[in-house]
Amino acid sequence: MSAILEVDRLVKKYGDYEAVKGVSFSVEEGEVFGLLGPNGAGKTTTISMVTGVIEPTSGTARIGGYDILEQPNHVKRINGLVPQELALYPTLSARANLNFFGRIYGLRGKELKERVDDVLHVVSLAERADGTVEDFSGGMKRRVNIAAGLIHQPRLLFLDEPTVGVDPQSRNHIFESVLRLNRERGMSIIYTSHYMEEVELLCNRVAIIDQGNIIALDTIRNLIAMLGGGVIQVGVPQADQALVDRIAALPAVTAVELIAPPVAPPPVEGADVEAQEREPLAAGPVIKVLAEHSQQAVVNVIGFLNEENIALTALQILEPNLESVFLHLTGKKLRE
Numbered sequence: 001m002s003a004i005l006e007v008d009r010l011v012k013k014y015g016d017y018e019a020v021k022g023v024s025f026s027v028e029e030g031e032v033f034g035l036l037g038p039n040g041a042g043k044t045t046t047i048s049m050v051t052g053v054i055e056p057t058s059g060t061a062r063i064g065g066y067d068i069l070e071q072p073n074h075v076k077r078i079n080g081l082v083p084q085e086l087a088l089y090p091t092l093s094a095r096a097n098l099n100f101f102g103r104i105y106g107l108r109g110k111e112l113k114e115r116v117d118d119v120l121h122v123v124s125l126a127e128r129a130d131g132t133v134e135d136f137s138g139g140m141k142r143r144v145n146i147a148a149g150l151i152h153q154p155r156l157l158f159l160d161e162p163t164v165g166v167d168p169q170s171r172n173h174i175f176e177s178v179l180r181l182n183r184e185r186g187m188s189i190i191y192t193s194h195y196m197e198e199v200e201l202l203c204n205r206v207a208i209i210d211q212g213n214i215i216a217l218d219t220i221r222n223l224i225a226m227l228g229g230g231v232i233q234v235g236v237p238q239a240d241q242a243l244v245d246r247i248a249a250l251p252a253v254t255a256v257e258l259i260a261p262p263v264a265p266p267p268v269e270g271a272d273v274e275a276q277e278r279e280p281l282a283a284g285p286v287i288k289v290l291a292e293h294s295q296q297a298v299v300n301v302i303g304f305l306n307e308e309n310i311a312l313t314a315l316q317i318l319e320p321n322l323e324s325v326f327l328h329l330t331g332k333k334l335r336e
């Protein structure tokens with residue numbers, strides 16, 4: 001594999017304010033790469049520099065081996081940008097909008113028509129092609145926006161928060177399009193979001209960006225493994241600080257927190273999320289154990305409670321997710 005994008009110490013300053021503080025990362029050809037971070041982290045600013053919308057204060061990037069500052073015309077053919085803000089003509093139909101964007105890229109006649117039909121199909125809007133954009137739902141407008149970014153068959157597509165304000169049906173269409181473009185056409189995709197679920201679903205690797213810096217970059221699996229294990233929650237009839245301290249001293253346990261009842265456990269992927277949100281884990285106190293090795297910690301905690309003749313009222317082993325990684329790295333929640 002070779003890198004389709006190499007970002008090299010990009011900086012963006014607005015006056016004294018440094019919105020992007022020298023970020024570097026590479027994206028391999030064929031990857032779906034996530035840029036995950038809270039509002040104002042610098043995601044759009046980074047993408048805008050890479051795609052030539054704004055000029056970097058310093059640093060550069062190479063796309064398909066071409067320098068974005070020195071060879072912008074080569075880069076333009078490779079890149080497709082779907083901006084966070086809609087860039088469409090509301091009074092025109094979806095097809096007319098796409099014809100317009102196609103002509104900008106020099107497409108004409110039969111080729112233009114084929115390309116427009118193809119991108120309408122990719123975003124599942126073929127049937128609504130002649131509808132006026134201003135009459136579309138927010139999600140449908142976003143999908144036209146995505147189609148516009150695809151019109152010249154880019155090798156590298158930047159999608160900037162494509163699901164914000166989008167209805168669930170359009171959201172699913174967008175996910176499907178992203179996965180199909182990647183798997184069937186080998187398109188490399190950079191996907192920015194502050195929804196960790198989306199990034200976990202779509203991306204191979206993720207850069208977590210906060211306050212203009214990349215604070216972590218790895219596969220989702222490795223980022224989660226960085227937390228050093230898992231989280232176990234055990235319900236007990238009663239608990240005090242002395243019990244918490246003794247559990248904290250057990251092997252394979254990193255930290256322990258006592259949660260006063262009633263508490264709802266965080267949802268577990270694939271499980272009945274609604275039911276979990278309704279039901280607290282236990283009626284009594286819950287001891288939350290951060291574990292170095294989940295399985296070993298479970299054995300040790302249960303063994304200890306048995307020895308102490310403390311009955312277990314509930315047990316839950318939670319797999320950590322990107323949200324907990326972000327919390328761990330910054331002390332903040334992704335969505336505040």
Ligand SMILES: Nc1ncnc2c1ncn2[C@@H]1O[C@H](COP(=O)(O)OP(=O)(O)OP(=O)(O)O)[C@@H](O)[C@H]1O
Nearest residue numbers: 014019037038039040041042043044045046084194
């Ligand atoms: N033109 C500008 N002038 C001054 N400051 C700006 C400008 N554009 C962006 N910023 C600031 O730079 C920081 C990064 O903004 P950016 O839009 O890149 O964040 P983001 O990660 O895309 O956030 P969001 O998730 O809200 O889209 C913010 O603090 C923003 O206010």
Ligand SMILES: [Mg+2]
Nearest residue numbers: 043044045084
């Ligand atoms: Mg943004």
